[in-house]
Amino acid sequence: MPQRIEWDSCVHWATTKGYEEYLLAKDDIVMALDRPWITEGFKIALVDGEHLPALLIQRTARIRATDINQKYLYHCFINGGFDKHTNITGSLVPHISAKDIKSFEIMLPPIDLQQQFAAFVEQTDKSKFVDTGTRLVNVLPARI
Numbered sequence: 696m697p698q699r700i701e702w703d704s705c706v707h708w709a710t711t712k713g714y715e716e717y718l719l720a721k722d723d724i725v726m727a728l729d730r731p732w733i734t735e736g737f738k739i740a741l742v743d744g745e746h747l748p749a750l751l752i753q754r755t756a757r758i759r760a761t762d763i764n765q766k767y768l769y770h771c772f773i774n775g776g777f778d779k780h781t782n783i784t785g786s787l788v789p790h791i792s793a794k795d796i797k798s799f800e801i802m803l804p805p806i807d808l809q810q811q812f813a814a815f816v817e818q819t820d821k822s823k824f825v826d827t828g829t830r831l832v833n834v835l836p837a838r839i
Contacts, residue, residue: 700725700740708750717751722765724758724772725751728791737778741769756796764806766813771801 711718719725719742727738742749751757760768771777781795804812 700742700746702746705749711748711750714750719747719749719751719757720759721747724756724765724769726756726758726772726791726796728754728756730789731781731791737773739769739772741766756791756793758796762806763803764809764813766817767809768801770813770816772799775799775801 708714721742721744723742725740725742731738758768759765777799780799781789781791803809
């Protein structure tokens, strides 16, 4: 599913020994390289810390920013025109290459603004899970 990892459907290995270079870390961006866009959207996700250790699988990119806020970069891929940048509409099996990822240009504000943006988006995303009926009940009596 896009923008999340279906951990329940993942294959679980007894050990990660010998696969250290494929270990994922909290806030790694993982992106499907084959058929990255499906009906539900773009197959990209941030790795959460709750399901580690986890390994990178074949035909999936792991993206770790060095001088960019990781969550800011993640939202640039989702909302910053990456779909238009890759222009994969003519292929029967759409594919993203490392070149597509490396050549994707984003606006790069100072790191403090990136962090503020990431914090704002994270807070906004959390608000999606608030029961809107409860919020209305809490707000309406004060206005009546």
